[in-house]
Amino acid sequence: MAARNIFYAQSGGVTAVINASACGVIExxxxxxxxxxxxxxxxxxxxxxxTEDLIDTSRESAAAIRALRHxxxxxxxxxxxxxxxxxxxxxxxxxxVEVFRAHDIGHFFYNGGGDSADTCLKVxxxxxxxxxxxxxIHIPKTVDNDLPxxxxxxxxxxxxxFIAVSAREASFDVASMARTSTRVFILEVMGRHAGxxxxxxxxxxxxxxxxPLVILxxxxxxxxxxxxAAVRRKVRKFGYVxxxxxxxxxxxxxxxxxxxxxxxxxxxxxxxxxxxxxxxLVKENLNYKTHHAIADYLQRAARHIASKxxxxxxxxxxxxxxxxxxxxxxxxxxxxxxxxxKPYRWRITEAPLQRIANREKKMPRNFITRDGYHITGRxxxxxxxxxxxxxxxxxxxGMPDYVRxxxxxxxxxxxxxxxx
Amino acid sequence: MAARNIFYAQSGGVTAVINASACGVIExxxxxxxxxxxxxxxxxxxxxxxTEDLIDTSRESAAAIRALRHxxxxxxxxxxxxxxxxxxxxxxxxxxVEVFRAHDIGHFFYNGGGDSADTCLKVxxxxxxxxxxxxxIHIPKTVDNDLPxxxxxxxxxxxxxFIAVSAREASFDVASMARTSTRVFILEVMGRHAGxxxxxxxxxxxxxxxxPLVILxxxxxxxxxxxxAAVRRKVRKFGYVxxxxxxxxxxxxxxxxxxxxxxxxxxxxxxxxxxxxxxxLVKENLNYKTHHAIADYLQRAARHIASKxxxxxxxxxxxxxxxxxxxxxxxxxxxxxxxxxKPYRWRITEAPLQRIANREKKMPRNFITRDGYHITGRxxxxxxxxxxxxxxxxxxxGMPDYVRxxxxxxxxxxxxxxxx
Numbered sequence: 001m002a003a004r005n006i007f008y009a010q011s012g013g014v015t016a017v018i019n020a021s022a023c024g025v026i027e028x029x030x031x032x033x034x035x036x037x038x039x040x041x042x043x044x045x046x047x048x049x050x051t052e053d054l055i056d057t058s059r060e061s062a063a064a065i066r067a068l069r070h071x072x073x074x075x076x077x078x079x080x081x082x083x084x085x086x087x088x089x090x091x092x093x094x095x096x097v098e099v100f101r102a103h104d105i106g107h108f109f110y111n112g113g114g115d116s117a118d119t120c121l122k123v124x125x126x127x128x129x130x131x132x133x134x135x136x137i138h139i140p141k142t143v144d145n146d147l148p149x150x151x152x153x154x155x156x157x158x159x160x161x162f163i164a165v166s167a168r169e170a171s172f173d174v175a176s177m178a179r180t181s182t183r184v185f186i187l188e189v190m191g192r193h194a195g196x197x198x199x200x201x202x203x204x205x206x207x208x209x210x211x212p213l214v215i216l217x218x219x220x221x222x223x224x225x226x227x228x229a230a231v232r233r234k235v236r237k238f239g240y241v242x243x244x245x246x247x248x249x250x251x252x253x254x255x256x257x258x259x260x261x262x263x264x265x266x267x268x269x270x271x272x273x274x275x276x277x278x279x280x281l282v283k284e285n286l287n288y289k290t291h292h293a294i295a296d297y298l299q300r301a302a303r304h305i306a307s308k309x310x311x312x313x314x315x316x317x318x319x320x321x322x323x324x325x326x327x328x329x330x331x332x333x334x335x336x337x338x339x340x341x342k343p344y345r346w347r348i349t350e351a352p353l354q355r356i357a358n359r360e361k362k363m364p365r366n367f368i369t370r371d372g373y374h375i376t377g378r379x380x381x382x383x384x385x386x387x388x389x390x391x392x393x394x395x396x397x398g399m400p401d402y403v404r405x406x407x408x409x410x411x412x413x414x415x416x417x418x419x420x
Numbered sequence: 421m422a423a424r425n426i427f428y429a430q431s432g433g434v435t436a437v438i439n440a441s442a443c444g445v446i447e448x449x450x451x452x453x454x455x456x457x458x459x460x461x462x463x464x465x466x467x468x469x470x471t472e473d474l475i476d477t478s479r480e481s482a483a484a485i486r487a488l489r490h491x492x493x494x495x496x497x498x499x500x501x502x503x504x505x506x507x508x509x510x511x512x513x514x515x516x517v518e519v520f521r522a523h524d525i526g527h528f529f530y531n532g533g534g535d536s537a538d539t540c541l542k543v544x545x546x547x548x549x550x551x552x553x554x555x556x557i558h559i560p561k562t563v564d565n566d567l568p569x570x571x572x573x574x575x576x577x578x579x580x581x582f583i584a585v586s587a588r589e590a591s592f593d594v595a596s597m598a599r600t601s602t603r604v605f606i607l608e609v610m611g612r613h614a615g616x617x618x619x620x621x622x623x624x625x626x627x628x629x630x631x632p633l634v635i636l637x638x639x640x641x642x643x644x645x646x647x648x649a650a651v652r653r654k655v656r657k658f659g660y661v662x663x664x665x666x667x668x669x670x671x672x673x674x675x676x677x678x679x680x681x682x683x684x685x686x687x688x689x690x691x692x693x694x695x696x697x698x699x700x701l702v703k704e705n706l707n708y709k710t711h712h713a714i715a716d717y718l719q720r721a722a723r724h725i726a727s728k729x730x731x732x733x734x735x736x737x738x739x740x741x742x743x744x745x746x747x748x749x750x751x752x753x754x755x756x757x758x759x760x761x762k763p764y765r766w767r768i769t770e771a772p773l774q775r776i777a778n779r780e781k782k783m784p785r786n787f788i789t790r791d792g793y794h795i796t797g798r799x800x801x802x803x804x805x806x807x808x809x810x811x812x813x814x815x816x817x818g819m820p821d822y823v824r825x826x827x828x829x830x831x832x833x834x835x836x837x838x839x840x
Contacts, residue, residue, distance in 0.1 A: 014596045016589075044599035072589050074596035081600055165820060169436075169721035172493035172822060176434045179464035180499040185717055203819065210824075275714075276696075293716035294695075297605060301589035305724055307818070387818035398727070398807035399623065400585060402592060404630075 003035055004106025006325065007049060008057075009042035010074040010141075011112030011119075015155030016162075016303040017314035018141050019075050021111055023068035024318025025139070026057050030065075035326050040103060040410055044077035046110075046119070050092060050420040052099050054410040067403035069315060070393035072303035075405050081420060083119045086126060093126045095418050100127075100134060102413040107135045107325045111318075113142035113153070117333065118357035124331040137321045138333040138353055141314070143300045145196040146360045149351040150335035154317055155300070157310030157386035160200035162302040163189050163244070163295065164387060167204035170293065171211045171242040178240035184231060184282050185242045186292040188275035190299060192248040195219050195363045197299070201244030202375035203383060212238040213374060216278070218248035219363050220372035222257055228285050230373055235288060243282075245274045304400055308389025309344070320348040344385030423455055424526025426745065427469060428477075429462035430494040430561075431532030431539075435575030436582075436723040437734035438561050439495050441531055443488040444738025445559070446477050450485075455746050460523060460830055464497035466530075466539070470512060470840040472519050474830040487823035489735060490813035492723035495825050501840060503539045506546060513546045515838050520547075520554060522833040527555045527745045531738075533562035533573070537753065538777035544751040557741045558753040558773055561734070563720045565616040566780045569771040570755035574737055575720070577730030577806035580620035582722040583609050583664070583715065584807060587624035590713065591631045591662040598660035604651060604702050605662045606712040608695035610719060612668040615639050615783045617719070621664030622795035623803060632658040633794060636698070638668030639783050640792035642677055648705050650793055655708060663702075665694045724820055728809025729764070740768040764805030 008025055010018055022041070029036050041055040042048030048055070055076055057065070068075055083089045100108065108127075110120040117138045124136035140147050145156035167187055174185040191197040195217030205211040212234040216222060234241035249257045258273040275292040282290050313336055320334035335351040338344070367379035375383070393400040428445050430438055442461070449459050461475040462468030468475070475496050477485070488495055503509045520528065528547075530540040537558045544556035560567050565576035587607055594605040611617040615637030625631040632654040636642060654661035669677045678693040695712040702710050733756055740754035755771040758764070787799035795803070813820040 010596070014593055047599060071592070073592035077599055078596045079600040080597070161818065164818075165724050166718050166722070168819060168822070169492050169723060170717040172491070173434055173717045173721040176430070176494035176498045177500070179467060179497055180501055187718075206817070206819070208816075208824075209819075209822070291716050292714065293718050294712065294714040295718070296711050296713035297590040297593045298586050298607075298713050298715070298718070301593040302586070303589060304585050384817060389818065390812070390815060392810070392812070395810060396628075397626070397804060398581065398584075398809065399588060399626070399629075402588070402629070404628075 003037045005037035005104050006039045006107040006109060007042065007100060007105045008039055008109040009045045009049060009111065010076055010078040011045045011110060011116040012078060012080060013143065013300065014074040014078050015141060015143055015300050016072040016158040016306045017154055017311050018111060019068040019071045019073065020311050020314035021139050021141060021154060021318035022075060023065055024315040025109060025322055026065050028319040028322035032322065032326055036322070037104065040105065041076035043407065045079035045081065047079045047081055047420050049096050049099050050418050052412050052414050054103060055407045056410045059408040060405050064403055064405055069311065070303065071402040072301045076407065082115050083122065086122055092420065093122060096123060097127055097130055097132050099414065101132060103410065106133065107137065109137050109139055109321050111139040111141050113144060114147060114358065114360060117147070117353055121331060121353040121357045124353065135325050135330045137324050137329065138356065139317050139321050140333055140335065143190060143197065144194060146194050147356060148359045148361045149356055151338040151346060152336060152386050154310060154314035156196060157307035158302065159197055159299050160383060161307040161387040162299050162305050163197060163200040164203035165305055166295065167201040167242055167244055168209060168211065171204055174240045174242065174291070181289055182291045183235050183240045183288040184290045186275045186278050186290060187242065187244050188273055188292065188294045189244060189246055191218065191246045193218060193360065195246050198244050198246040199363060199367065199375050199379055200383060202379065203387065204242065212241045214241055214243045215373055215375070216243065216245040216249040217363065217368055217372065218246050218250060220368060221252035222249055224281065228281065231282060232286055243278055245278050247274055249274050303393055306391050307387045308391040309386055311391040316348055324350065341381055341385065344388060423457045424524050425457035426459045426527040426529060427462065427520060427525045428459055428529040429465045429469060429531065430496055430498040431465050431530060431536040432498060432500060433563065433720065434494040434498050435561060435563055435720050436492040436578040436726045437574055437731050438531060439488040439491045439493065440731050440734035441559050441561060441574060441738035442495060443485055444735040445529060445742055446485050448739040448742035452742065452746055456742070457524065460525065461496035463827065465499035465501065466503070467499045467501055467840050469516050469519050470838050472832050472834050474523060475827045476830045479828040480825050484823055484825055489731065490723065491822040492721045496827065502535050503542065506542055512840065513542060516543060517547055517550055517552050519834065521552060523830065526553065527557065529557050529559055529741050531559040531561050533564060534567060534778065534780060537567070537773055541751060541773040541777045544773065555745050555750045557744050557749065558776065559737050559741050560753055560755065563610060563617065564614060566614050567776060568779045568781045569776055571758040571766060572756060572806050574730060574734035576616060577727035578722065579617055579719050580803060581727040581807040582719050582725050583617060583620040584623035585725055586715065587621040587662055587664055588629060588631065591624055594660045594662060594711070601709055602711045603655050603660045603708040604710045606695045606698050606710060607662065607664050608693055608712065608714045609664060609666055611638065611666045613638060613780065615666050618664050618666040619783060619787065619795050619799055620803060622800065623807065624662070632661045634661055634663045635793055635795070636663065636665040636669040637783065637788055637792070638666050638670060640788060641672035642669055644701065648701065651702060652706055663698055665698050667694055669694050723813055726811050727807045728811040729806055731811040736768055744770065761801055761805065764808065
């Protein structure tokens with residue numbers, strides 16, 4: 001069989017380690033030159049495929065590709081562009097096949113979360129229907145950690161480490177100040193649908209670091225009075241408390257805390273998010289001085305404190321995608337299987353896309369303590385392995401030396417353009 | 421001369437490296453046992469001295485003291501408690517001398533910023549007036565970097581490194597997303613009076629990392645239209661922009677951006693700070709999608725990415741304070757003198773407290789570009805040395821292993837209490 005090219009695209013919110021997956025794909029493909037052609041990346045994700053804007057990764061040096069492993073963000077650009085079902089978006093799917101055909105692409109690698117897995121599956125189905133041979137392989141990535149059939153999602157472990165480390169550090173800070181100043185520190189973290197990232201804040205405390213925490217999960221309806229009582233209790237006992245609040249924290253009726261502030265005097269929607277709201281509640285009802293941080297992109301871009309385990313897994317799923325391609329597989333995803341908790345052992349397995357697309361893995365209720373404000377030992381046993389090890393990037397002149405690729409475009413072959 | 425004890429207190433907002441100064445004090449004092457007595461630390465800063473709540477650091481192991489070097493926050497507690505002038509607060513100053521006399525304290529080490537330097541000077545003056553022999557030595561510390569006579573202030577270099585690294589990482593992130601999603605990322609940093617911390621955001625860009633930035637300094641009056649034009653220009657050219665906004669950014673009339681939102685529908689003061697306001701301005705006027713982060717305590721607690729230079733200087737000023745004490749000095753501060761830019765060379769010199777108390781070192785205008793939105797080459801030459809080197813803490817189970825001291829109290833000797 002002639003060597004056919006690989007199309008690789010990054011999708012959705014980027015992470016500290018999605019480029020490590022890209023590195024795994026490209027380095028492994030380069031070792032299979034007889035079986036595989038070039039790796040073409042989509043510029044800005046799937047948009048690049050639709051607009052025939054492909055990047056020729058063979059133009060990048062081995063050193064540049066190696067540096068992807070320690071560079072956060074999406075080196076080829078990502079996008080938030082969801083393809084709908086085959087019925088509604090048939091033109092887009094057909095366009096993909098048209099572009100793939102023009103560039104002799106035999107392997108479609110989509111590096112993303114649940115929505116991308118769904119797109120990947122549909123591409124596999126359509127190519128079969130159209131008689132165009134294509135192996136569609138999904139490479140897992142999401143800080144939300146909500147893909148099924150895999151122990152965890154690459155990207156999550158590094159966010160978890162950043163949040164756990166930051167919550168510990170800031171808790172040390174507020175503990176120092178509590179006598180005369182701040183008593184309640186609030187850290188807002190990502191996770192609109194699930195509390196996986198908020199849960200990582202629970203790792204700030206352990207048997208040697210007795211840190212009072214209150215975690216607000218999206219899974220647990222926010223109860224104002226109960227929350228205030230919990231904060232008061234911790235402050236009375238420890239002098240201070242750290243609150244980790246998910247951006248997805250919500251009231252029983254589903255309203256986000258972040259949206260609860262209403263309009264300001266000018267009719268604008270209330271600024272800020274969940275953390276400022278929690279800060280205001282605490283100040284007005286308990287009269288404690290507060291400080292709040294919003295981690296936002298810092299958390300998912302923090303390659304400087306990435307989890308070594310996460311980096312290794314991100315690389316491994318990229319590498320496995322290529323090996324699956326060589327082995328002739330289709331409509332699958334390399335998944336991580338945990339074979340032992342402590343010491344953590346894992347290996348890559350194969351998961352069928354049908355069983356991944358459109359299924360979210362939620363936090364199990366038994367990962368959250370009965371009072372709803374902390375993680376259980378079971379959750380800790382799950383989480384701890386994911387933040388093991390540090391994988392520091394190289395530094396130059398005091399700053400992490402991240403790579404920017406040349407991203408040379410492949411010459412277009414199609415006459416027709418396409419507006420995605 | 422009999423060996424007299426040292427009183428050491430941490431003051432004001434804590435930093436990632438103030439404990440490195442404590443480590444320098446205690447380790448060096450332990451090497452001068454014939455000349456110096458014990459090191460007693462104030463529990464919660466100067467409050468501990470006023471209430472005779474002293475911590476006996478001789479009860480801590482050498483390993484625990486060594487671990488202070490890599491532990492953020494104030495290990496003995498800090499406080500925001502400013503003593504006023506000798507006239508207004510005479511009772512407090514006399515109480516300090518009373519406590520020092522009771523515990524044979526011959527050396528008063530105050531580890532803080534400008535206000536603490538002022539207190540330190542007054543303690544020196546009063547002890548002289550009361551005929552109580554005491555050497556008052558101020559140890560510089562402040563993330564605000566606003567003390568005069570010293571090249572920089574320990575604590576600042578590590579905040580600068582965290583902000584520079586985070587701004588670079590988040591800029592890589594938004595660059596990946598800009599095609600279909602976020603175009604403007606906003607990072608709010610500390611610095612109510614001066615733009616030193618915001619300036620560090622400028623280091624995110626360098627000749628190898630061409631990152632579009634707009635920095636909002638407190639020193640430059642905020643001009644809404646000019647700012648929006650600058651953002652629009654960068655987005656048109658690069659596709660995205662990162663805005664670093666100081667919490668102290670203000671309009672020409674002195675109003676803080678953070679305070680400009682007014683009241684919300686319930687009559688509460690607007691939540692959030694400068695970053696949400698900037699985000700709203702950009703959204704409403706330019707219709708770009710934004711994301712914003714508020715670094716808050718994360719920036720000054722981020723020992724995990726501390727500047728090695730900063731850690732070394734923090735330790736050095738603590739060590740020098742003890743050496744000054746042994747040399748019989750009084751009313752002085754160990755200052756850092758830069759002897760060469762590149763490679764950076766520095767040594768510790770002696771600065772008289774009279775010339776430090778109540779003087780703020782502002783950002784020179786020639787450190788800010790003419791348009792007011794970036795740092796100049798001169799500023800870069802000043803800043804870069806301060807973030808050189810990484811000084812990673814040890815990790816255990818994936819988390820930084822920070823020390824909590826035993827903090828055993830010294831038995832009280834005074835009958836009378838004191839309400840600070």
